[in-house]
Amino acid sequence: MQDDGTDHRERFAEEARSERPDLSLLCLLLGAVADPRLGDAGVDAAQMELDRLAGLLPYGAKSPRGWATALAALLGDRLGFHGSPGDYQKLESSLLHEVLRSRRGLPILLSVVWIEVARRAGAPVYGVALPGHFVVGFGDPQELGGPDARVLADPFGGGAPLTGPDAERLVVGATGTPIEPSALSPAQPLDVVLRVLNNIRAWAAVRPERSDVGLWAVELSLLLPSHPARLRYERAQLLVQRGDFLTGAAELDAYAEVVAAVEPSAAEALRGRARAARARLN
Incomplete structure (x- = not known):
């Protein structure tokens, strides 16, 4: 799964430097560099699949908890998007088009699916880059209202809702240290993409025979405006x-x-x- 991928690299660099970088497009262009068989047609097909999934959500205004529940019912329960420890051993778990196909992946890629499906349906959604485990948030991240004003969900667990103590346990389990309030801030698209690339670099680093993967991952990271x-x-x-x-x-x-x-x-x-x-x- 290695390419020359010049055109897709150029598109990746262009999109990364745009005023409002498109998270799904960046992840799919990354996938096209990883697997040249994907091509422009595959990138377009994956975008259409995200559109299709968004169209399956029930229509109508919802509270943050209502959006989280609807996404969990569709993507987690009905369609089976989730993760398992074995997914950490697969490069495909970090490639959006593969995650859409297999409905398995790392927390951050499953979260990208949730974010992009929810965004297309009009949900107030954002990524939350907890140390060691990426999740999604619904609602206004600045809202200081009641318990339903902001809701976290874990796509890796099929969309299980996360309370504050749940998030704390996830972070302590992954890092051994308590959660910092700043960790609950919305993750920006380029930060998400860099974290995806960091995961791929880490995967390749323990597989010397896949230095080709490490090389394109670091080269794409260098195309991001901040690295x-x-x-x-x-x-x-x-x-x-x-x-x-x-x-x-x-x-x-x-x-x-x-x-x-x-x-x-x-x-x-x-x-x-x-x-x-x-x-x-x-």
């Missing part, structure tokens, strides 16, 4: 690992320039690695 500078170092390492010594060395030198002002010794070490990479050509 950790250290990703350039990760890309350089992957290029060298895959035998592209000259390009990897050039990237190491470029990253050395970035860190030179604050960490001269680290920059010199990077330049040494660049020289070592070039020497492997001899």
Whole structure:
């Protein structure tokens, strides 16, 4: 599942820099880079499937709890969208088109399905990037009203509603530390996409034979307007690992320039690695 994918990468970069990035389109373009068989037709078909699912929701105004209940009844109960521990071992669990097909995935991708279906139906919905477990919220995140003003749901669990203590247990179980109030803020589309790419990079990192996946994941991350500078170092390492010594060395030198002002010794070490990479050509 590797591609050249130039057109889809360009579209990904374009959409990421647009005024209002489209979350589903970015996730599908990511999938088209991962699997060139998807193509533009597959991207369009997946968008139409999200439209179709939204059309299956009961019509009419709803409270946040009503929206959460309707989504759980449709996507969780009727259609079987959910996750299991085994899904963490599959690259497909991080690809939106595959999750729409299999109805299985990681918490963040299942949440993308919920968000995009609910948004198309007019629901006040947003993603919530809890540490270690992504969920969705319904209602106004700033609303200070009663218990139904804001409702959290866990798509990985088929849409089970989450109380405050439930969310606290999820975070403590994943990280060992209490939840911070800021963790309940709406996640922005580009932050969601970067987290998806981070999951893919982590999946590839423990599978050296899939360095191709790690490389396109880090390269897409670098196309986002805001990303950790250290990703350039990760890309350089992957290029060298895959035998592209000259390009990897050039990237190491470029990253050395970035860190030179604050960490001269680290920059010199990077330049040494660049020289070592070039020497492997001899």
